[in-house]
Amino acid sequence: MTYEEARTLIEQTLPEKRFIHTLGVVETAERLALKYGENVEQARLAAMLHDYAKYIDREEMRRVVVDEPLDPLLLEFDDELLHAPVGAVLLDRAYDLDAAVVSAIKNHTTGEPGMSRLDQIIFVADAIEPNRNYPGVERLRETADASLEEAVVATLRQTIHHLLNKSVRIFPLTIETYNYFVNTP
Numbered sequence: 001m002t003y004e005e006a007r008t009l010i011e012q013t014l015p016e017k018r019f020i021h022t023l024g025v026v027e028t029a030e031r032l033a034l035k036y037g038e039n040v041e042q043a044r045l046a047a048m049l050h051d052y053a054k055y056i057d058r059e060e061m062r063r064v065v066v067d068e069p070l071d072p073l074l075l076e077f078d079d080e081l082l083h084a085p086v087g088a089v090l091l092d093r094a095y096d097l098d099a100a101v102v103s104a105i106k107n108h109t110t111g112e113p114g115m116s117r118l119d120q121i122i123f124v125a126d127a128i129e130p131n132r133n134y135p136g137v138e139r140l141r142e143t144a145d146a147s148l149e150e151a152v153v154a155t156l157r158q159t160i161h162h163l164l165n166k167s168v169r170i171f172p173l174t175i176e177t178y179n180y181f182v183n184t185p
């Protein structure tokens with residue numbers, strides 16, 4: 001799948017606000033890929049596709065989890081967690097995509113221990129793209145310019161903080177990714 005094909009698909013699939021967010025992720029992922037020496041074409045494509053499944057209805061996403069099968073634990077947590085792995089599966093089934101691109105889509109919400117540098121770029125770009133506006137985002141942008149791994153940890157810290165404040169359940173993979181990337185003594 002080419003970038004132009006992906007862009008047409010996503011523009012037709014997502015509402016305007018989400019498409020604008022997506023363009024911000026593309027721009028940011030491209031910049032980070034250049035900066036950190038990763039494949040720019042893969043970064044642009046993964047960024048364009050990352051929220052493909054965001055508006056697929058709950059029952060359809062849960063069906064994909066059962067049929068594929070994906071981690072059944074996903075069915076016990078917030079539906080927000082489904083769109084990343086489900087999007088990766090649906091796009092992988094329908095289009096010819098590099099495994100690296102599919103992986104970056106799959107891991108963009110929780111991350112994964114040991115995830116690739118491309119995965120890290122999409123994970124961080126999603127959190128810091130120019131349309132994001134939450135307390136601490138400026139600091140996170142600065143961290144992303146200094147160290148990709150530190151930006152992964154800082155993004156997870158802010159996500160976990162946000163989830164704690166909302167009193168919602170934290171998906172174990174989110175914690176596992178944090179534990180993997182955080183500096184140990």
Ligand code: DGI
Binds near residue numbers: 077080109126
């Ligand atoms: O799809 P986006 O909004 O661009 O960003 P995203 O894919 O990072 O999704 C963010 C949403 O996922 C946000 O509402 C918080 C939620 N989320 C992320 N990690 C966890 C989580 N929700 C729960 N319950 N547990 C998590 O570990």
Ligand code: FE
Binds near residue numbers: 050051083
């Ligand atoms: Fe997302």
Ligand code: FE
Binds near residue numbers: 025050051126
């Ligand atoms: Fe996103």
